[in-house]
Amino acid sequence: MTSSVNSTATSAPAVPKILVVGGGYAGFYTAWKLEKTLRKGEAEITVVDPLPYMTYQPFLPEVAAGSIEARHSVVALRRHLKRSTVITAKVTGIDHAHKLATITPPVGEPWQQEYDQIVVTAGAVSRTFPIPGIADNAIGLKSIEEAVAIRDRLMSNFDKAALLPPGPERDRLLTVVVVGGGFAGIEVFAELRSLASALLGAYPQLTFDDTHFHLIEAMGRIMPEVSLATSEKVLAELAQRGAFVHLDTQVKGAVDGNVELSTGDVIPTDLIIWTAGVMANPQVVRGSDLPVEERGRIVTRPDLRVGTDEEIVEGAWAAGDVSAVPDLTGGGVGGFCVPNAQHAVRQGKLLAKNITAVLRGEAPRDYVHKNLGAVAGLGLGRGAFQKGKIGFTGPLAWLAHRGYHGLAMPTWERKLRVIGGWCNNLLLGRDLVNLQTVQNPRYVFEEFAARPRPAQPPVTPPAEPRGAGKEADKPEAVDAAKAAASR
Structure with missing residues (x-):
């Protein structure tokens, strides 16, 4: 008696894709710590930022004063994020309903990137008013x-x-x-x-x-x-x-x-x-379907998931200046964490732990940090x-x-x-x-560089009278003709 065994090939589960929008304090620390907390192959991490480095902003005044070398106050993303894919581009749209992000590079055409978990840490920009000049x-x-x-x-x-x-x-x-x-x-x-x-x-x-x-x-x-x-x-x-x-x-x-x-x-x-003053990065916030509060920040829960106490936006996280994270210590302005490096760094570290916990079926922890001074x-x-x-x-x-x-x-x-x-x-x-x-490095080269002369318009020679060439070969005949014409 023969028996047949039908085996169904099972494909391996897809690796979760984590997309980090912004490589500043919170974004860098989230990706950096995720690389340490996640096991190899447990998730794919992609960091998108228009700059290839994180700027340590508390050092900017000393850079302006020449006390710190400019390059020393930034951290190269590709050097220190060994297991992440770094994309130097802008995220110009977030369609979280379909878990798609629109990425716009400095050259070439935009494309849509799929993700399973998105971390919005796009930071803040200078807030100005319509003051003339x-x-x-x-x-x-x-x-x-x-x-x-x-x-x-x-x-x-x-x-x-x-x-x-x-x-x-x-x-x-x-x-x-x-x-x-x-x-x-x-x-x-x-x-x-x-x-x-x-x-x-x-x-x-x-x-x-x-x-x-x-x-x-x-x-x-x-x-x-x-x-x-x-x-x-x-x-x-x-x-x-x-x-x-x-x-x-x-x-x-x-x-x-x-x-x-x-x-x-x-x-x-x-x-x-x-x-x-500063404001949450408007290009990222306005281009997303994530909930936003009256000051233009993404509504964020104490555990750094996007949403409110009543409703969680699954698969979406936020931290840093772009987010409105409740300050559970009671020391924040309006009940929220103030936008500074002290909070952004610590939120990024906790974000990595919370994402890892959720991927492993565990519960995330709330962010609680009392101001150190x-x-x-x-x-x-x-x-x-x-x-x-x-x-x-x-x-x-x-x-x-x-x-x-x-x-x-x-x-x-x-x-x-x-x-x-x-x-x-x-x-x-x-x-x-x-x-x-250095802001105009070609000025010396341009000043002394040799340039091709502009093309000259073509010159049409005057029509030559018939026989003129023959007469020109006889100078005495030409002189006699000129003398007769002058009489």
């Missing part, structure tokens, strides 16, 4: 390119001002206006004041009184992250350094670099830095520190600032580069090289 003349402080441009602009202005006699044009070149009195604004304001003081030693034509620094803040105080007493100490220190802080003042216009204030004052300047750098040897009711300024606060951020910088490779740079500056002094021309 701001969009045309101001520069933000959200990217490494902006920090470098600020530094080179200030140093180039010193070069130009040193060749001018005292007067309005020289004053304009040596005037810096910062809009916004939060941490970013105060830090870049103080760091640039420190840089300008260092530059004066190399320009004997200029004096301290020739430089003018103005910070504009619409509120009645600066640095809401620290106590009022600490913020007042910072104000007093800035005043001693010849910097002016305009409180309860708004910018009404900045046409042609003339900053008009609500007080009626006008400040001519060649360098306007805008740090007055605040540190700010205010120029070489100057800083501000706040921990609970303890707050102070000075060299000790500056050391706390550098110690905290030096350790918080991701990857030991980057920590060593940053700390090594600080040590070099301590021994060799601040690097005062100006590289503004």
